[in-house]
Amino acid sequence: MKFIYHKGNYGLWDQLLAVEWIYENAHLFGGDRDRIVLAGHSAGAGNVMLIPASHYSRGMIRRVISQSGTGLAPWSINNNPMKLLERFSEDICCKRPNDNEMLKCIYKLLEKSDRDIYQLHISLNIADDNPYPVIDNDFINDTIENILQSDIYKNIDFLTGVTLHEGLYFAEYHIKNFYSEYPNSSNLINQSTSSKKCPNIYSNLTTIKSSKETPTIKKTSLHNKQDGIMNFERRTDIEQTSSNDLNEYLENFAKLNYIEEYIDANFQHGKCFIDEVKKKYELPARRNTTYRLKLFIDLVSDLMFNFHMVRCLNLLSKVSNRNSSSYAYIYSHRPTSKVHSGYRDQLKLLPQAIGHFAELDYIFGVPLARNYSRIHRNVNMNYYNYTSDEENFSRQLIRYWSNFIKTGDPNKGSSSIGKSVVEWKSYTKKEHNYLNFDLNSIQNTVNYFDEMYKFWLHCFHIESTGVCxxxxxxxxxxxxxxxxxxxxxxxxxxxxxxxxxxxxxxxxFSRRSPTALLPYPNHVSA
Structure with a gap:
């Protein structure tokens, strides 16, 4: 940002303070400051990669666990923070021609307000103008791609992975709010920003109200429209919608040019490869609505998570003289827990879909809660009716993660933890290994995402060069x-x-030969 005194990344600075405290005090708790491990999921997965990317970390981080996201994901870094500031200032009527005046207005409102006045911005664009970290030339002084190829990650062990359908919930949200022509949907596509009304800020500033509407900062109904800005609370409306309504949403979704809409929202030169994208993510389904939904989930998963994870692994594998290892996984067991999902649980269209968060309960040992009386008071066991197989499955995941935290190798740990049942092979330049976690089958798979990666690498090359x-x-x-x-x-x-x-x-072009000229007779006059 152009304001020297507003560089951003305050969340990363706070996290770095925690790392510094651990580094300085680990010995007081029997810890080893040379084996600090950062672990994060989703947005946290991006953050735990950004912290060691900063020169302020000074090599304090030894290992990183980045689940369902990486620092290369388009939502990990905001490359246009001024766009966010301008949109936010417009939302709260602080839009000013002078940037400093605009900031003063925002600060004044923040000081007087007793609540969070920021509204989450959600659209088809993966890298929305939300408050992600920024390249501020201080905490982060280069692109993450360049940093990964430098010596900074040379000594950092790396573990990362995705669930089989990472984009499940995001795709559901898009279908419900952006791709539906159902009368009750918010259908925010192509809304004009001119229709948006700037809220009036009352003197007590405890709420922000529209000029003639109800307060905008509240649990909004699905019928309300806010020019592409929606509160997370609307997810409740998805869960409460009947199965018949959801079927109608999906039928309308299948009739729309949803692939074009999604690609246009995320690529400037998307028309150059739209036919190839449709051939891969739409045409195989033909008229099968369930298969169309699955392919769209795959599209969202690949662009939001999978491609960038593979890109990260490939870059690290090419770092010369690297003294660390990378491990990758694919999680493919659908959790027993009754997590609400408008399409998966109500329509049962994709009963085996494994979305965002699916592996977390098993890694943190929730299936083992029945054996610990203290946890009973905090966990509703009716929602966590795990089988004995799932309990053993959870133990195996805990073993892999614990081993990696201790040694940097998920296969080797202390005698109390023991060795892993199946060897988790590292991801290298020559061998693109993944460990596939399924309930009854934990096994290695090779080159699982290679075809997808090559496809999108070509598309991103076209996007970056502009050569169609x-x-x-x-x-x-x-x-x-x-x-x-x-x-x-x-x-x-x-x-x-x-x-x-x-x-x-x-x-x-020729002339007839003249007859031979006869000599004139000699006339002798008598």
Missing amino acids: QKNTIKIYLILFIILLIFLLFLLMIYLLWKYFQKKKPRDV
Whole structure:
């Protein structure tokens, strides 16, 4: 940002303070300050990669566990923070021509308000203008991609992975709020910002109210429209919708050009490869609505999570003389816990879908809660009716994670933890290994995301260069046609010339030989 005294990244600074405290005091609690491990999920997965990326970390971090996200994900870094500031200032009527005046207005409101006046911005764009960390040339002084290729991550062990359908809940939200023509949907696509009303800020500033509407900061109904800005509370409306309504949402979704909408929202040159995207994520489903939904979830998962995870692993695998290892997993067991999901639980269209958060209960040992009386008071066991197989499954995940935390190798740990049942092979430049976690089958798989990665790597290359292959082929084709026409024209002129050559008499340019001139007679006059 252009304001020297407002660089951002305050959340990262706070987290760094916690790391520094641990580093300085670990020995007082029997800890080893040389084995500090940062672990995070989703947005936290991005943060735990950004902290060691800062030169202020000074090598304090030894290992990173980044689940369901990485520092390369488009939602990990806000590359245009001024857009966020301008949108936020407009939301609360602090839009000013002068940036400093705009900031003063915002600060004044924040000082007088007793509540959070920020509204989460959700749209089809993956990298929305929300308050993500920024490259401030201080805490973070380069792109994460460049940092990963430097020596900063040379000595940091890395564990990362995704669930089988990471984009499940995000895809559900998009279908409900952006892709539906159902009468009761919010249908925020293509709304004009001019229709938005700037709220009036009352003197007590405990609420922000629209000029003629009810307060905007509250649990809003699904019928309300806010120009693409929606509160998270609307998820309740999804869960309360009947199965018949949801079926109608999905039927309308299948009729729309949802692939074009999603690609246009996230790529400037998306039209260059839209046909290839549809061929991969839409056409195989034909008229099967369930399969269409699954492919759309795959599309959202690949762009939000999977591609960037593989990109991160590949960059780390190419760092020369790296003294650490990387491990990757795919989680494919659907949890027993009754997590609400408008489509998965009510329609049962995708009973085996494994979305965001699916692995967390098992890694933290929730299935083992029945054996600990103290946990009973905090856990409703009716919602966590795990089987004995799931309890053993949870123990195995805990073993892998604990081993990695202790040694940097998920296969080796202390004698009390023991060795893992299946060897988790590291992800290297030559071998793209993943450990697939399924309830009854934990096994290694190779090159699982390679095809997807190559596909999107090509698309992102087109996006970054602005060179559209379709346009290039079209230009070459037009030039070829013009050249062909010109050659045909020359050939036609030549053939006409030859034709007229044959039509003319052979002597057209010759003259008849004159008869021999006879000498004049000598006339002798008598």
